[in-house]
Every structure is written in C-alpha cells, then in structure tokens.
Amino acid sequence: DQQVKQNSPSLSVQEGRISILNCDYTNSMFDYFLWYKKYPAEGPTFLISISSIKDKNEDGRFTVFLNKSAKHLSLHIVPSQPGDSAVYFCASYSYNTNAGKSTFGDGTTLTVKP
Amino acid sequence: GAVVSQHPSWVICKSGTSVKIECRSLDFQATTMFWYRQFPKQSLMLMATSNEGSKATYEQGVEKDKFLINHASLTLSTLTVTSAHPEDSSFYICSASRNSGDNEQFFGPGTRLTVL
Numbered sequence: 098d099q100q101v102k103q104n105s106p107s108l109s110v111q112e113g114r115i116s117i118l119n120c121d122y123t124n125s126m127f128d129y130f131l132w133y134k135k136y137p138a139e140g141p142t143f144l145i146s147i148s149s150i151k152d153k154n155e156d157g158r159f160t161v162f163l164n165k166s167a168k169h170l171s172l173h174i175v176p177s178q179p180g181d182s183a184v185y186f187c188a189s190y191s192y193n194t195n196a197g198k199s200t201f202g203d204g205t206t207l208t209v210k211p
Numbered sequence: 212g213a214v215v216s217q218h219p220s221w222v223i224c225k226s227g228t229s230v231k232i233e234c235r236s237l238d239f240q241a242t243t244m245f246w247y248r249q250f251p252k253q254s255l256m257l258m259a260t261s262n263e264g265s266k267a268t269y270e271q272g273v274e275k276d277k278f279l280i281n282h283a284s285l286t287l288s289t290l291t292v293t294s295a296h297p298e299d300s301s302f303y304i305c306s307a308s309r310n311s312g313d314n315e316q317f318f319g320p321g322t323r324l325t326v327l
Contacts, residue, residue, distance in 0.1 A: 131315075139321060140318035140319050140320045141318050200257070201254045203254040204254055
C-alpha cells in the first residue's frame, strides 16, 4: 500500500510559467512533508519542506501548500526555469520511530521548455 | 556543509561476486544513515536504516543477508551486496541525518551498480 502518491508521472511547462506538482498521501500521522529534486545519475537534493501543522511554506520561487483535509500537497514553482527540469519527489516524514522514516512518491518528471 | 559522498560512483561486477558501497558524511556526524534503491522510472525505495553502533533495521522484503549494512562510525556506513545477480543492478543512494529524528536528510550522489 503506497502511502505517498504522485499521480502525474510527467509535466511539461513553458519557461516563465507556473509549474504545479501534486502529491497525495494516505496517512494523516505524518509529521513533515518534503520535496526533493533529482537529476539523472545524481542523488536527490532537498528542496523545501512543510510541517503538518502548517498549510503553506515559501522559499523563493518554491512554495509548498498542504491541504490536510484532502491529504494533498502541491509544489508551485514560479517562474519556471529550464534548470528546473528534473524529477521531483514528494516524501512524508514520520517521527514515530527513533530514526524517523521518509516515504517517497514515485516522482514527477518536470520539463521546462525554453 | 552537510555533504555526503559515496564510493564508488559506478561499479560493474560479475554475477556471484560481492560489492561494497561506502557512504560518508564529510563535514558532519551522521547518527542515522539510510540506504535507498532506485529502479528506472521508479521511486526511491528505502532498504534499511542504520544507527551508528547498532544493527540496521531492514524494510520488509529486503534480505538482510543479501544486503549487509555496517555503520561502524558516525561518518561511515557501508552497504555490501553479497553474491550479486543481474537483478541487483540498480542505483543505490545513501542519505544521512545529523540527529536521530531529524527530518532533513542529506543524500549522497548515488552508486550505479551493474551486474553482468
């Protein structure tokens, strides 16, 4: 049972426009949600996170929105740039073990066209 | 700060041999390290969590005798793929957290394993 789902495997956006990446989750006990960006043959890099007690977190061009009633989060990138082209993973994080645990979605490949 | 390295970055081996992958936190002490596996066009799959000085905790379905994890120090964790087979070919990524329960993980660049 996949607890974090990204239903869109790919997204194509024109440079300068807004990119919206979506993620749904099933477990309401997650403590944090995170977005990672991954280029081919590289490890993921952390992008932005949001605590489960908040509904919005903004960092430059990146904003993450959390809708707890819908168990849905989204990452907005505006304006989108060609360098943003990568695979984006959303992940949930839970404190309910000593080490904590991240659960990743399947990823969405974003292509930003010049 | 918070740099994680992996060695080797790419390895090719024959079926039946064992391969060791190192994960190092270069500028911080990592209480907890995680090992992930990524299949083409698929998500990162958490394989195991290791805390320094204790046995790793493996996720369901991951063979602990196949994937040996050692977290001998606060800056080094190793993953050994024993008796590798072609189906073990994958991209293996480690990550590290400064503190137990820290929600931010720092990822290594990954190791591409190809088993012939």
